[in-house]
Amino acid sequence: MLNKIIISRKLLRELDFTVIIAVVLIVLFGTMNIYSATHLRYGNTFMRNQLIWLVVGLILTYFILVFDYSIIQGYANIIYWFGIFLLILNDTIFKSTVNGASSWMKIGGFSMQPSEFAKLGMIIMLAKQLDSMDGKINNVKNFFKLAAYAALPMLLIVIQPDMGMTMVCFFIVLGIFFAAGLDLKIIGGGFMSLIALIAIVWNSSLMQDYWKNRLISFINPDAYDLGISYQLKQSQIGIGSGGIFGKGFLKGTQIAGGFIPEAHTDFIFSVVGEEWGLVGAIILLALYGIIIYKFIKIAQNSKDRFGSMICVGVVSTMLFSILQNIGMTIGLVPITGITLSFMSYGGSSMLTGFMSLGLVLNIGMRKKKINF
Template sequence: MIEKFKINRKLLKELDVSVVISTIVILLFGALNIYSATHMKSGIYFLKFQIIWLFLGLAVMYIIVCFDYFMLKGFANIIYWSGVFLLILNDTVCKHTVNGASSWIKIGPVTLQPSEFAKLGIIIMLAKLLDDMEGNINEPKNFFKLAFYAAIPMLLVVIQPDMGMTMVYFFVVLGIFFAAGLDKKVIIGGLSSLVVLIAIVWNSPLMQAYWKERLVSFLNPELDELGSGMQLIQSKIGIGSGGIIGKGFLKGTQIAGQFIPESHTDFIFSVVGEEWGFLGAIFLLSLYGLMIYKFIKIAAESKDLFGRIICIGIISSFLFSIFQNIGMTIGIMPITGITLPLMSYGGSSVITTFMSIGLILNIGMRRKKINF
């Protein structure tokens, strides 16, 4: 049994070590900022758990790279429908509301976010379907089948309601469809229909009051400086006051004063901006840039469509999450509950991110035939 969890040396030589190092460095940098944001109230509590998530994530990533990723194709249905089942469970009997969204399942002191795991299920399922279709996405029957499988978990997340994760799902699917060669007219038509749908939903009971407040506060936070606009205003003050080199570790006044809600999760970039300044932000973005570049390179060199689509789905998730999270802290994107990959506190986010990175590393290690 132990032999199954050993990686052949020839395969190990194909491992992209720079991705592993970047992953660990980003998470440790995130842990420092989490500690800075929480130590005055909670001591090392959040730091301790984030380090635990790091080791658990590394263990999960190691297990994932041990097995040929193509085996996942045979389990795609189980993975996908397990994710859907968790979302249904979350939407019905196991609701746990955080910041207006019932997108969590609480088990004792631990809370899990099923939508994070279901996201991987969508990516793997769409990759399997496209591989079975030999990439022929523009055949109407194939397209509607793909859209059907993409829509089920997305609708379940809308019901929660979790605007941030809905947006992530949408851009993951859009990225996969675009990379698979979907006709541009269909994409433009779909985006146009989305605009109409948003207008309809905005005036329907589905549009939660707090969603509207967040969108309005993003456009003009000064309208409610002590209410819905406070988080964004304080975040911009914190980031702006960091200047070039920042105020220094544990020296952020906005953070120490607890003026920025959720500074250890959704607004972790505010801590980076205030305490590490422009240079700290560039350091973080450079690490993300290196990872994304490596991900794209692995996708391009993948030996099959199944692996390539998995990479594209994960890349789409990373790119949108990074852009959306950082964008909302500086006022160029609406405020949502999207975490900053590997930086924000949270077990579900960290573990699924390590799983995603493990899958890409797996695909990269097996991009060419190894002669044993």
């Protein structure tokens, strides 16, 4: 029994420890910033919880590495439909509204974000379908089948409405379809469809005025100075005041004063900018760059299409989340509830992040047959 949960030395030699080190460094750096944003009001509670999620995440990653990732392909349907089931439960019975969106499921004292797990299930399902189709994505029947699998979770997320996660899912699908060789004309049509969907949702009862103002406030923050753009303005002040080297750990006045709402989750980069400055931001981006580069290499060297497409989906998730999260804290893109991978506080995003990490590293470990 013990042999079944111990990774052989030959496989361990194929494991990319650089990625693991980079991820752990990001989590520890994030935990420091979470502590800085919360310690005056909550002590070390959030820091302790985040460190627990780090340990749980690493254990989960290890167990994912033990088994050949090809086994997961046989359970893709179960994983995908379980994610859909969670979304339906969340949209009907167990929904809990936070910041205008019912994207959290609350059962007793436990809360989770089902869309995080459904997102990973969607990646696995699309990868499996592409593998079984032998990559023939431009076949009309195949394309519409893939589009249906992608559309179902996205529609259930739109209903919440969680525009941030909907955008993440769209760019996951875009990345996978592009890497699979989808005709660029169809991709262009996909963008047009997204614009049409946004227009429909925008003018529906799903979009409250609060969300509309929040999304467009980045265009002209001064017009909403005392209202909806307060978070953005304070974030820009904090990041700008950090300069090149930052004010120092626990010395951020915007953070200490509690002027930036959600500084430990969505706006964690504001803490980085104020306390660690441009240097800290560059180091963080460099660590992300290492991870993304390694993931792309693993995708290119994967022994099968299933593994390659999973890597592409995970890379698309990380790239968009990084660009969107950092962009919204400095006013380049609309404000959405997208966390910064491995940095922001939260169990659901941390666990799915480590699950994704385990899958990609598993694919990299088994890029070739190991002869015993």
